[in-house]
Amino acid sequence: MFIDQYKLDRNPFAEDSVRPLFVSQSMREISELIRKVGQGGVQTALITGAAGVGKSTLLSQRIRGFRDVAHSWISPSIDTAERLYQKLLQEIGPGAVAGPPGELSRILEVFLQHQRTNNRLSVVVVDGLERYRPEVLAELRVLLRMHVKRTPLMQFVFLTRNDELVQELLSEHDGAGPAAQARHVHLTGFTLEETHAYLRICLQGAGCEWANELMPESIVLDIQALTQGVVGDINALCCAALEELAQRDPDSSTAPQISNLIIRAAGKKLHMRYEPGKWARKDDEKLSPESVRVNDFSSIRIDSAHLIVSSGGKQLADVSLDRPRMILGRDPGCDISLESTYLSRFQNLFMQTENGWMIVDLNSTNGCFVNGRRVREHRLRDGDFISVGHHQLTFSAQGSGTALERRMPPRSATPGDDTVSTDVSEEREQWTG
Numbered sequence: 001m002f003i004d005q006y007k008l009d010r011n012p013f014a015e016d017s018v019r020p021l022f023v024s025q026s027m028r029e030i031s032e033l034i035r036k037v038g039q040g041g042v043q044t045a046l047i048t049g050a051a052g053v054g055k056s057t058l059l060s061q062r063i064r065g066f067r068d069v070a071h072s073w074i075s076p077s078i079d080t081a082e083r084l085y086q087k088l089l090q091e092i093g094p095g096a097v098a099g100p101p102g103e104l105s106r107i108l109e110v111f112l113q114h115q116r117t118n119n120r121l122s123v124v125v126v127d128g129l130e131r132y133r134p135e136v137l138a139e140l141r142v143l144l145r146m147h148v149k150r151t152p153l154m155q156f157v158f159l160t161r162n163d164e165l166v167q168e169l170l171s172e173h174d175g176a177g178p179a180a181q182a183r184h185v186h187l188t189g190f191t192l193e194e195t196h197a198y199l200r201i202c203l204q205g206a207g208c209e210w211a212n213e214l215m216p217e218s219i220v221l222d223i224q225a226l227t228q229g230v231v232g233d234i235n236a237l238c239c240a241a242l243e244e245l246a247q248r249d250p251d252s253s254t255a256p257q258i259s260n261l262i263i264r265a266a267g268k269k270l271h272m273r274y275e276p277g278k279w280a281r282k283d284d285e286k287l288s289p290e291s292v293r294v295n296d297f298s299s300i301r302i303d304s305a306h307l308i309v310s311s312g313g314k315q316l317a318d319v320s321l322d323r324p325r326m327i328l329g330r331d332p333g334c335d336i337s338l339e340s341t342y343l344s345r346f347q348n349l350f351m352q353t354e355n356g357w358m359i360v361d362l363n364s365t366n367g368c369f370v371n372g373r374r375v376r377e378h379r380l381r382d383g384d385f386i387s388v389g390h391h392q393l394t395f396s397a398q399g400s401g402t403a404l405e406r407r408m409p410p411r412s413a414t415p416g417d418d419t420v421s422t423d424v425s426e427e428r429e430q431w432t433g
Contacts (some may be wrong), residue, residue: 002206003246005255006306011208011246013239013330014366020205022198026188027058033063033185034157038069040121042183043152044144046166047159048209049187052232055159056127058187066151068370070115071123076131081139088143092122092154101139109146112153144172189229196220198231198367199238213255213374217365218264218342223275226267233272240266291339292317305357305380306396307336309352324352327362328388340390356380358399 010119012019023031036042049055063071072091078084085104089097091109097104112122126132126140146153158169170182171345190198196217203211215238227233241263245256292309309317319336326335328350330343344364351358357380361368369387370378378384382397 003208003214003242003256006210007208008203008242009241011239012202013235015235015239015241017206020201021061022194022201024188024190024194026186026237027054030058031062032184033183034059036183037123037155037157038062038066040155042155044156044158044169044182044428046169046184047157047187048161048163048166048183048184050189050228050230051161052230053187053189054231055187057231059125059157059159063123066123067236068110069121069196071121073125073127076128078136079133081135084136084139088124089263092124097283098383105139105142109153111148111238113148116148116151116153123157125157125159127159128274129158129165141172144169174390177203180391189227190224190231190234191229192220192224194235195224195227195229198234199223204236210255212365212367213257215258216367219258220276221261221276222260222263222267225274226263226272228277233270236270237263237266237272240270289316292319293337294319307386307393308396309338311391321350321357324351329362331362338388338391339417340389340391342391347388348386350380357395359386359395 004008006053006141009268011017017212030047030295032130033042033045033047037045047055047341060073063073070092074084074087078087081101082104085101085108086096086098089095089104089108093108097107099107108175115122124143129137132140136195143154144156146150160166166184168431170184172182199215199220200211203214208214220366221286223234223237227237241258244262244266245258248256264274307319307321309319323335327346327348328334328336328338329341329345329347330338330340331345334346344366346362347364349360349362351360358377359375359380360377361375366389367374368378369375370380371385372387380395381396382395386395388394
């Protein structure tokens with residue numbers, strides 16, 4: 001095991017790791033464009049984006065899905081016109097042919113004319129366009145203009161970071177007709193939510209059973225600020241952080257956890273700049289009395305327990321647990337809604353049973369902590385201290401228990417009565433499904 005405590009069998013962010021496929025909204029747009037290229041609907045796709053954002057990886061995945069489409073992948077190592085045509089002839093032409101560039105160009109054109117008239121497509125991928133020599137760029141423009149009966153002989157996908165080159169290539173298609181249309185799409189980094197989902201998918205794909213404990217939600221903000229959502233940087237940063245964590249004492253009584261300090265130290269070693277921007281951390285977030293709302297969804301009232309809500313050392317509210325089941329979370333529709341970015345939409349379930357009140361974690365991102373210990377479910381006792389993000393709840397059992405027995409229907413009540421289940425697993429399925 002790479003990290004035994006979480007059953008993590010390998011480092012899923014290492015360069016040679018095979019990660020589960022994750023597609024962001026930006027990637028979906030480019031995937032759709034590549035699909036149109038592979039069907040002949042678009043002659044030229046121009047894909048831009050920062051280094052490491054995943055242009056080449058995404059395209060190679062999509063190219064593998066082409067059926068009955070010949071393709072050639074050109075890299076900047078092709079530094080002469082002769083080498084360019086030799087590679088194209090080998091991969092989308094009749095095969096290896098020797099000769100001067102002009103002759104090779106004519107052989108390729110005749111062959112592709114025959115292919116096109118028989119509705120056979122050929123796709124040329126040009127990677128790292130900004131790094132090609134002028135001689136090769138000139139020949140690529142020649143290839144763009146090859147056609148038969150105003151139909152392009154080849155489809156192209158250009159990958160580049162240079163927007164000026166994009167504009168030049170777009171101008172090549174002006175007035176070229178509908179069959180020679182070009183499209184430009186910019187591949188952006190992951191959003192904060194996409195980065196969070198990507199981390200969980202990678203960890204779970206490597207066998208990690210407690211991804212939220214190993215990488216808590218609070219560190220995702222720092223990861224985003226250091227990487228700006230660029231997937232290559234995310235992988236490098238998380239790989240370094242996990243390697244650091246794996247070297248720590250495996251026999252420690254507490255499970256290891258990636259902290260903000262570890263993430264920032266790894267970012268410093270990788271020479272990453274911390275640019276929070278719109279993902280700036282809200283370390284000083286404090287709840288106000290107005291941010292705690294209790295919504296009345298039922299006429300049921302129970303002389304029950306209380307939650308004392310505190311933030312920043314200040315008591316804000318005394319909330320009565322006056323219904324048999326109450327949900328606490330960030331969502332405005334919760335019974336107890338806290339306007340805090342550190343809460344999941346549905347954080348905890350407070351449930352009255354014959355034996356008293358229970359708290360159940362609703363698969364929240366940051367988990368449920370009672371008296372400093374993480375729990376899935378816990379029988380609450382008077383004075384229990386519950387951590388909710390950066391805020392605190394104190395459970396007061398005064399008045400709980402007796403009123404429930406008086407006001408709730410008996411266990412033999414017919415279906416449709418307001419009965420309270422004492423099966424915790426049943427309750428969890430109901431609220432997390």
